[in-house]
Amino acid sequence: MLRQITIGDLLDETAGRYPEKEALVYQERGLRYSFAQFQEICNQAARGFMSLGIQKGENIAIWATNVPEWVISQYATAKMGGVLVTVNTSYRTHELEYLLRQSESTTLLLIDSYRDADYVGMVREICPELANCEPGNLQSARLPHLKNVIYIGEERQPGMFLWRDLLERSAQVAEEERKARQQTLLPDEVINMQYTSGTTGFPKGVMLSHSNIVNNAIKVAECQRLGMEDRVCIPVPFFHCFGCVMGTLACVATGATMVPVTAFDPGLVLSIVEQERCTALYGVPTMFIAELNHPSFAERDLSSLRTGIMAGSLCPIEVMKNVVHKMGIRDITIAYGQTESSPVITQTVPNDSIERKVETVGRVHEGVEAKVIDPITGETLPPGVQGELCTRGYLVMKGYYNMPEQTAKTIDSDGWLHTGDLATVDEEGYYRITGRLKDMIIRGGENIYPREVEEFLYTHPHILDVQIVGVPDTVYGEQVLACIRVKPGETLTEQDVLSYCEGKIARYKIPKYIQFIDEYPMTASGKIQKFKLREYAIHAFGLPGAGSTETA
CATH class of the missing domain: 3.30.300.30 (ANL, C-terminal domain)
Structure with a gap:
């Protein structure tokens, strides 16, 4: 059964059910919010965004690692109707300028830097006008839509608001006004936009609705059997669906505790899992490989782990076996999908055999259709024959932002999303991903x-x-x-x-x-x-x- 509910209403529902339960834990920072506290800070930030004059449907970009302000912004924007545009943390000036221009974002939130990338310096390079403008009044020659830049940090930056300014400005907007705005939002409206990697051609903004990602998060959680007693370690980046749909949104949908890692470090992940007694761990195969091979691995008590997800790229069989047997994640699931499908199409479940878990990516979620077709003729192929995987249902994106031709190439006239992935399906409905058409x-x-x-x-x-x-x-x-x-x-x-x-x-x-x-x-x-x-x-x-x- 699919739910027709907005992200903001979902948070309110869970906070009403489990007000005192831990919602968000940053073990690195000593930060802990109950669901009631998390709901309150998200409402405050939503009023702060509204105080800047941001209207329903405006695009708000965020360029940051998995900091607390990222997940607060995710729910705050969802409550006041801003579309959160997620920016890849590895972007540089050319890619950032392209994304901000193509997305027509009016607001940008950013941290100071990440690894060797000076985020503030890059934004100043693109928008030299920041040096002499009042916060909120940016008039950029290269980015005509961008008006507000919000710095997630303590030190005052020319032309930018600070995050604390946003929270302080919330006093300018009544809570009743915020509630009224939230009540105008509809489940089928776009609330999230994520840019594809752009390894072939320019990145495309994938438009996802409340209904797209709320329901996918619920299905992802069901496959893991997540509940309010679970604590999910999330070291995968929020800017990707793995982090902000399968991670934070799946937790809010079930009452599980979000335990993010600000930036991936295998030793830190192992430490957080151990100290916070996490029951679920997420990662792409390379992350699990790094954790398994970390010098401290053998000393760690990971006995609390029960489930989790390995996804994001093809999962090597030997790595999967080590995760099950050496890490003890007996109910680990493999998920497969792409951003355009909100993101998960197929997933294994805990009672699948070890053979299913290491050889397939599971079966389609409830409420999802899939088929394997001949990429040339479009003919649906029988079990065991390799072809392109296509999917249809609630999970298919609304389209690529301002790219109708690209959208039409990806979603056909019958509503089937063409993934570009090669796959086979067996008689019992288990899919194997065998590669990319272009690979x-x-x-x-x-x-x-x-x-x-x-x-x-x-x-x-x-x-x-x-x-x-x-x-x-x-x-x-x-x-x-x-x-x-x-x-x-x-x-x-x-x-x-x-x-x-x-x-x-x-x-x-x-x-x-x-x-x-x-x-x-x-x-x-x-x-x-x-x-x-x-x-x-x-x-x-x-x-x-x-x-x-x-x-x-």
Whole structure:
């Protein structure tokens, strides 16, 4: 049964049910809010946004790590009708300017910096007018829609409000006025906008409604059997659906406690899980790999862990087995989807067999349709035959912001969202994701699916992680490149890898090129950027196209 409720009303409902229960815990900062306290601070911030003259439907961008103000802003904007535009924490000036202009955001919240990125400096570079304007009166030549910049920090910044200013300004708006605004919001209206990574072409703003993400959060929680007694450690970034839908929203939907990690650090995650007795842990495969291989792992008491989600990219079988057996997360679930589907389409459940959990991405959520089609003819394929996965139902986005042509290419006239992912489905409805349409390697007429080769190489005892990428070849069109991370303390040679493959996989699937690397180029949401691995290899091996700027 789907719910027709806005995010603001959902928070009010949960706060009414569990007012004294812990809603939000930042163990790093000693910050703890009950649901009643969290509701109150969100209402206050909502009035603060309204005091700036922000109307229902205006776009409010946030560029920050998983700080408390991020999750407060998520619910505050949802209560006053602002559309929260989430900004990737790894963006730089060009990407930020594009997003703010394309989204027509009128307000930007930001922290000082992250890693080696000076956020404040970049915003000043794009908007030099900040140096001499009053907060709230920005008139930017490059960003004509942007009026308000709000700094999440203590030190006064020219032309910007401080977060505390926003909270203080809330006194200018009556609570009755905020309530009246919240009552005008409808479940089917857009309330969240997330930009796709843009690895091919310009990023697109995915428009998601209250109904899209509330119902997806509920289904995600149901698959984990989350309840008010659960405590969910959330080290995945809020700017991605994994953090702000599957994480914070799933907690509010069930009364579970949100236990975010401001920025991912494997040792910190293990410490927080142990000290806060978290019952659920989220992560992409690379995060779980880092935690399993952290020097302190063996000393940690992780016995409170019961469930969680591994998602965001294809989940290696060996990693999944280690999470179940070494971390003890017996009810771990695998979720699959994409931002355009709010995000989860399929998910395993706790009582699925270990084989189901390591070999599939589960079955479709209740209320969701899916099919596997021939990407050329559009014909629905029978079980066991590989094709493109399509989905339909409440979870399909409202479209790409100001991009009707791109929307029409992704959602067909019958309402099916075309994922671009290759998949098979078995007789019992369990899906296997076998790769991306665009990642498929065609070597001399033979189709090679990277996932298949990756799963084989994961069985090598010295391989920690591996990514298979297609690289150009003048004779065969493409060849196979293996980018390998070796387990700490182990050694591995190119010949070792080739010998391991010989006689076990078809010769045309054996990597022609092997690179040993320490880290993969990643998006801030933990997705490996295969197109960059391809670029590196083209130059490193002097392959065709090495002198051009063409990318995958």
